[in-house]
Amino acid sequence: MNHCDTSALMSITNRPDIVFHEGHGSWLTDHTGKRYLDFVQGWAVNCLGHSPDVVAQALAEQAKRLINPSPAFYNAPAAELASLLTQNSVFDRVFFANSGAEANEGAIKLARKWGQVNRNGAFEIITFENGFHGRTLATMSASGKPGWDTLFAPQVPGFPKARYNDIDSVAALIRAETVAVMLEPIQGEAGVIPASDEFMRDLRELTRRHGLLLIVDEVQTGMGRTGKLFAYEHAGIEPDVMTLGKGIGGGVPLSALLAREEVCCFQPGDQGGTFNGNPLMCAVGLAVLRTLLAPGFLQSVADKGIYLAHGLEALSARHGLGTERGQGLLRALTLDGERGPAIVEAARLHEPTGLLINSPRPNLLRFMPALNVELNEIDRMLEILDAVISPDRA
Missing domain, CATH: 3.40.640.10 (Type I PLP-dependent aspartate aminotransferase-like (Major domain))
Incomplete structure (x- = not known):
């Protein structure tokens, strides 16, 4: 896949040098073919994932x-x-x-x-x-x-x-x-x-x-x-x-x-x-x-929110991070310092699969996955996050 020329776009935010070409469910693919697990979903926009x-x-x-x-x-x-x-x-x-x-x-x-x-x-x-x-x-x-x-x-x-x-x-x-x-x-x-x-x-x-x-x-x-x-x-x-x-x-x-x-x-x-x-x-x-509104859908969101919360709490305990908070599938994890942006970048650069998360404040991470995210995708997100947090405790 070819990279496209982005120079004509007005600069309104600092974007990484990747261009997304395709997305399905919780996954995005960039111009190089690299796949990313997306736990931002356009800032909670894609409630049913990409291209449902x-x-x-x-x-x-x-x-x-x-x-x-x-x-x-x-x-x-x-x-x-x-x-x-x-x-x-x-x-x-x-x-x-x-x-x-x-x-x-x-x-x-x-x-x-x-x-x-x-x-x-x-x-x-x-x-x-x-x-x-x-x-x-x-x-x-x-x-x-x-x-x-x-x-x-x-x-x-x-x-x-x-x-x-x-x-x-x-x-x-x-x-x-x-x-x-x-x-x-x-x-x-x-x-x-x-x-x-x-x-x-x-x-x-x-x-x-x-x-x-x-x-x-x-x-x-x-x-x-x-x-x-x-x-x-x-x-x-x-x-x-x-x-x-x-x-x-x-x-x-x-x-x-x-x-x-x-x-x-x-x-x-x-x-x-x-x-x-x-x-x-x-x-x-x-x-x-x-x-x-389909039977069971909203209950599944609540259940997955609890599952994600427990996973983040376990991750925090393992790395000595801060508290987890939120409701349903809008959650945040406070950190042990202002390294949120660095973790976000490390997660995106993770190989072979990148992870997209968000740090609205430098001392925390925010998670907004698709409402129909799979439990194994939550597990995979936690695995990648665990890997990028581990190497550097600075």
Whole structure:
């Protein structure tokens, strides 16, 4: 296989000098023919692995039928996917978009519009330190990632930051201008830090008491990633708004903004998008969701999550590393120092089979395999990780 010329691509991140040509399930193959076990899966995007048959079939069949009649008209896949999502959640209405950031931008707009209609123009949305909601100007402003407050200054105003898992810090920020609280049930980019069930329940009680919206950003945690269809279910609460992305498309650009009926206050012209809700992507989303809802699938995710957790705990004990945390198949392992990037590179360079993992913070590793990953693939990942950790304890 030939290497291709990548010089025309804009530089936005440091990429290794490999080009992937093929992927199936948990495996990728680069231009040299080397295979890699993928435990990143596009940052939890490929929930059914690379090029799953259900996605390929949905794309092929829908592409021959109808690709995009424009969002000015209804189409059957969008209507069917919206119905299936609402039937399996606490929400009543769905708006489809193309990325998690776009869904979160829509949630921010919806909350501000709701504040205009119901709370005398209230517009502030309390978000959290170290949170991550996307890369548009508004979602970067909503995020609490260190350094982002000056990266493309000035920020969009209206996002005071509370401390995660600290209900008093949220209560202290509520004022007349507050319209909502927005959070990830598990802070992914911060290092897989879960909100406690108690904190989620306290947030729901606090927001209800003050007449505020509770928005859950489930771009990374939704669509089965935690062993339930949506992560908010673990705490037994009913949010007002939810955003989905990543896994909902199984690898294609699709996201969703879901809301309860009483929150849906957009008027014609308030929200839209040229490709939003197109039948090609929604047909894929429908195939993915039906797969996740098949009997036993979500339980298998929970079971594999426990299996992976036990494997990481054993690895940590063997090498004197830190703690393991997470839920379902979104997990992290803390290290004995800031050598995460070095381990990531060593795993990728491992021969004859490479391993793809992620280090969102230098002192930890993150694991986001396909939800249908095989147990023997989890074992193989642990073997490779064990091998690349062993030689260098510096």
